[in-house]
Amino acid sequence: MRNMCSGIIVSAASMLLLPALVIAQDDAPRSPWKYYPEEVRANEGPGGPAPVHDITGTWVGESSGGGVKRLIRPETPPPLTELGQRLFDSHIVEGGDVSVSETNDPHYRYCDPFGFPRNMNDQIRSMTIATMPDRTFVMLKFMNIWREIWTDGRELPTTFRGRGPDVHDPTYNGYSVGYWEDDYTFVVKTTGLDPGTWATEWGHPHSIDAVVTERFHRSSQNDLTVTTTMVDPRLYTREVQMGEVYFRWSPRQTFFDFTCVPSTVQRYLEEMADPAGGGDPVP
Amino acid sequence: MKMNIRKKAAALIAGVTALAAPTLAHHSGAAFDMSAPVVLENAVVTEFLWVNPHPLIKADITDEQGNTQSWTMEMGSTVSSQLVGWTRTALLPGDVVTLYVWPAKSGAPVGRFNKVEFDDGTVLRDSQRGADDGGRSDGGLRQ
Numbered sequence: 001m002r003n004m005c006s007g008i009i010v011s012a013a014s015m016l017l018l019p020a021l022v023i024a025q026d027d028a029p030r031s032p033w034k035y036y037p038e039e040v041r042a043n044e045g046p047g048g049p050a051p052v053h054d055i056t057g058t059w060v061g062e063s064s065g066g067g068v069k070r071l072i073r074p075e076t077p078p079p080l081t082e083l084g085q086r087l088f089d090s091h092i093v094e095g096g097d098v099s100v101s102e103t104n105d106p107h108y109r110y111c112d113p114f115g116f117p118r119n120m121n122d123q124i125r126s127m128t129i130a131t132m133p134d135r136t137f138v139m140l141k142f143m144n145i146w147r148e149i150w151t152d153g154r155e156l157p158t159t160f161r162g163r164g165p166d167v168h169d170p171t172y173n174g175y176s177v178g179y180w181e182d183d184y185t186f187v188v189k190t191t192g193l194d195p196g197t198w199a200t201e202w203g204h205p206h207s208i209d210a211v212v213t214e215r216f217h218r219s220s221q222n223d224l225t226v227t228t229t230m231v232d233p234r235l236y237t238r239e240v241q242m243g244e245v246y247f248r249w250s251p252r253q254t255f256f257d258f259t260c261v262p263s264t265v266q267r268y269l270e271e272m273a274d275p276a277g278g279g280d281p282v283p
Numbered sequence: 284m285k286m287n288i289r290k291k292a293a294a295l296i297a298g299v300t301a302l303a304a305p306t307l308a309h310h311s312g313a314a315f316d317m318s319a320p321v322v323l324e325n326a327v328v329t330e331f332l333w334v335n336p337h338p339l340i341k342a343d344i345t346d347e348q349g350n351t352q353s354w355t356m357e358m359g360s361t362v363s364s365q366l367v368g369w370t371r372t373a374l375l376p377g378d379v380v381t382l383y384v385w386p387a388k389s390g391a392p393v394g395r396f397n398k399v400e401f402d403d404g405t406v407l408r409d410s411q412r413g414a415d416d417g418g419r420s421d422g423g424l425r426q
Contacts, residue, residue: 037366065366099314108336125362256362264334271393272339272357276314278389 035126035255040066043251046220052183055218056131059247060255061124071124072244074200084205084235091203100269101277105198109269111260115172115197116147116190117212117228117242122201124245126255129216136178136186141255149178149188156191160208170194170208186216199230199242207234212242222249312385315395317417320383323354328378333371335361340374340396342382356384356396359410367410367420374399385412 030036040060060066080088094103106112107122114122119140126141139146157168157175168175174193181187190212199206210232217225228242323344330341337357345351358364361371374380380401384394397417398408413420 063362065363097313101314256365258335258360258362260335264332265336267332268334268337268339268357271341271355272337273314275355275391275393276387276389276395278314278387278391 037065039251040248047222050184050218050220053180055129055186055216055224058128058250058253059224060126060250061247063123063125066248068248069246074204074243075241078204078240079237081235081237087205088203091198093203099277100273111262111265113172115194116174117199121243121245125258142258144259147173147176149176151178156189160192168192184218188214205235207232209234314387315385316388317385320397321386323382326380326382328374328376330376331374333361338364352392354392356394358396363410368407373407
């Protein structure tokens with residue numbers, strides 16, 4: 001009871017002392033090595049016009065604590081072919097009434113790489129974009145991975161099966177090229193995606209033939225929107241709207257580390273999630 | 284003294300953010316009974332694993348007959364926990380605390396962490412399920 005009373009008093013006091021706490025936080029020294037989400041929240045508004053042909057820098061997303069608005073999800077239900085529907089139905093998505101022990105999401109069960117395009121629509125924490133003369137890198141803080149987008153005018157590979165010099169094996173992030181559509185919109189096209197990954201956390205499938213188009217549109221100094229579409233005729237009857245993801249400029253240009261480690265996720269599953277789920281976990 | 288100041292500051296932050304309305308959590312709570320938390324008094328922390336996807340608190344409780352039960356509970360991610368005052372050394376093996384846990388429906392001694400009360404009255408809450416009604420305590424910041 002004493003502890004309960006203490007908790008109530010602390011909560012009540014916290015309401016009264018909030019302004020003082022905020023002032024104290026503002027006065028406190030801050031490390032250049034740490035990320036402070038309140039700085040992103042305080043950096044309101046557009047912050048000036050967008051620079052021309054420039055998306056370089058560190059951007060934070062909806063899971064950053066920076067108050068960035070939530071993404072627009074991929075269209076649901078998706079326009080699936082018969083094969084696409086079978087694959088979609090085979091993906092047991094965690095969430096709602098489905099616990100971690102019941103999902104067959106390869107990331108949740110094994111820390112498998114998201115692969116692209118899921119790594120651009122799930123766990124949207126932070127990304128750093130770096131521009132070089134012949135390519136642009138998109139470096140995602142979640143799992144510390146990077147995508148390589150060539151801007152030297154090369155053509156995308158289109159053959160991912162069979163034998164011969166024109167065949168390119170699929171990869172988790174595929175093969176990407178980029179170009180500026182206008183002063184503020186950088187367009188990226190990607191092919192050659194590993195078909196073993198999900199396209200979204202909601203279980204959208206993709207095949208080895210998927211072609212994904214992203215539009216990185218910088219509308220101001222502080223605002224960047226990534227809009228994605230996918231064409232995959234084996235699994236979808238038409239082009240799919242894969243949603244829209246929002247980012248804000250990070251004043252300190254740094255972020256938390258966040259990596260899913262296979263050995264620790266196995267311990268998490270064995271000691272926590274699977275016993276909580278009760279039954280046999282889905283392989 | 285430093286520890287007390289840090290914990291009190293964390294409690295202030297947690298107290299404020301606990302007032303925020305709950306919103307949809309990223310991970311499902313399907314496995315847990317969210318009707319009322321189990322209260323583990325005089326729980327002895329045996330391990331605090333600061334890992335992803337979820338940190339784990341492991342603690343033993345002993346009843347009057349001397350029977351010990353070992354509990355495991357998960358929290359919000361390390362990132363979201365940091366935003367409400369947690370560090371990887373906020374709990375240490377041997378700490379004696381009161382733990383509030385949303386128990387698993389399966390009956391296993393595991394659950395979703397709600398909050399911890401230290402003997403000085405300090406409270407640290409879970410980011411996603413740390414409010415007294417089981418809602419978020421991180422002010423709506425996504426995990």
